[in-house]
Each structure stands twice: as C-alpha cells, then as structure tokens.
Amino acid sequence: IPYFVSNSTSETALTGGGGGGITVVSKSNTDSPYTAAAGEFVEVTSGPFTLNLPAATTAGDVIDVFIKDALVQAVTISPNDGDTINYSSADLRVSGNARVNYTFVADGTSNWFIR
Numbered sequence: 001i002p003y004f005v006s007n008s009t010s011e012t013a014l015t016g017g018g019g020g021g022i023t024v025v026s027k028s029n030t031d032s033p034y035t036a037a038a039g040e041f042v043e044v045t046s047g048p049f050t051l052n053l054p055a056a057t058t059a060g061d062v063i064d065v066f067i068k069d070a071l072v073q074a075v076t077i078s079p080n081d082g083d084t085i086n087y088s089s090a091d092l093r094v095s096g097n098a099r100v101n102y103t104f105v106a107d108g109t110s111n112w113f114i115r
Contacts (some may be wrong), residue, residue, distance in 0.1 A: 027051075029073065031066070036063045036107070041073075047073030054078045059108025066101045070094045077102070083110045 026043045027034050033050040036042050038061035042051060045068045053063065056079075067075050074095040077084050085092050085104070092114075094100065103115040 036065070038063060040064070041066065043068060044075050045069065049073075049074045050076045050078060052078050053080055053083065053085070053104060053112055056083050056106035056110055056112050057108065058106055061106040063112075064101065065104070067094055067097065067099070068102075069098050071096060071098050076096045079112060085112050085113065086114055087111060 019088070021039050022041050023039055024041045024043065025115075027043060027049065028045045029049050032048065035052040035054060036053060038058065041064040043053065043066045047070050049070075051065060055059075062096055065077065074093055077085070077086055077092040077094070079089065079091075083089075092102075104112040104114050107110055
C-alpha cells in the first residue's frame with residue numbers, strides 16, 4: 001500500500017524505503033483483538049474488531065489506524081490499562097463508518113491524542 005506525504009517539494013513512499021519507519025499491517029475480524037505497536041499503520045478491513053493501544057509512555061510515538069469498513073460491525077479502539085484517549089478512559093467505538101483514519105500520538109505519560 002503506497003502512502004505518500006507531500007511537503008510541497010517532494011514525495012516519499014513511507015513503505016518503500018525512505019519513509020520513516022512505518023510498518024503497514026492489515027487485520028480482519030479473525031485477528032481480533034490485536035495490540036498495535038508504535039510506528040504501525042494498522043488497516044482494519046472488517047469488524048467486529050478490537051484494537052488495543054500500547055502504553056503511551058514514550059512521547060511522540062505514533063500509531064495510524066485506517067478503518068476500511070465499520071458500516072455494520074463496530075471497531076473498538078481501547079487504551080492500555082490506566083491510559084486514556086483524549087483524556088477519556090472510555091473505548092473509542094467506530095460504527096456506521098467506512099474509510100476513516102485516526103492518528104494516535106502518545107504524550108509520554110498516559111494519554112493518546114487523536115491528531
């Protein structure tokens with residue numbers, strides 16, 4: 001899956017050798033639950049699916065999540081024990097949507113921000 005970032009002067013393929021250490025993984029409902037790792041781009045192809053975030057203890061850690069299809073079956077994104085997502089300890093539940101992307105950035109203590 002090519003993924004490009006443009007900074008008005010050049011484009012770099014993140015999966016093809018110059019990008020910045022992103023690992024692309026594709027997961028379906030049969031892989032649920034799955035715990036993501038920092039630096040991953042997780043494509044969730046179908047629900048129901050639960051994605052667990054690791055501890056948010058390293059500032060700047062990034063996890064990208066692309067949800068291909070949660071129109072009928074929900075995708076749940078859960079913070080690690082004691083962690084939060086945007087300062088909420090509740091799970092993030094995605095339902096009734098398709099082709100949505102979330103980027104999670106760790107604050108270095110116990111919170112994942114959605115960028």
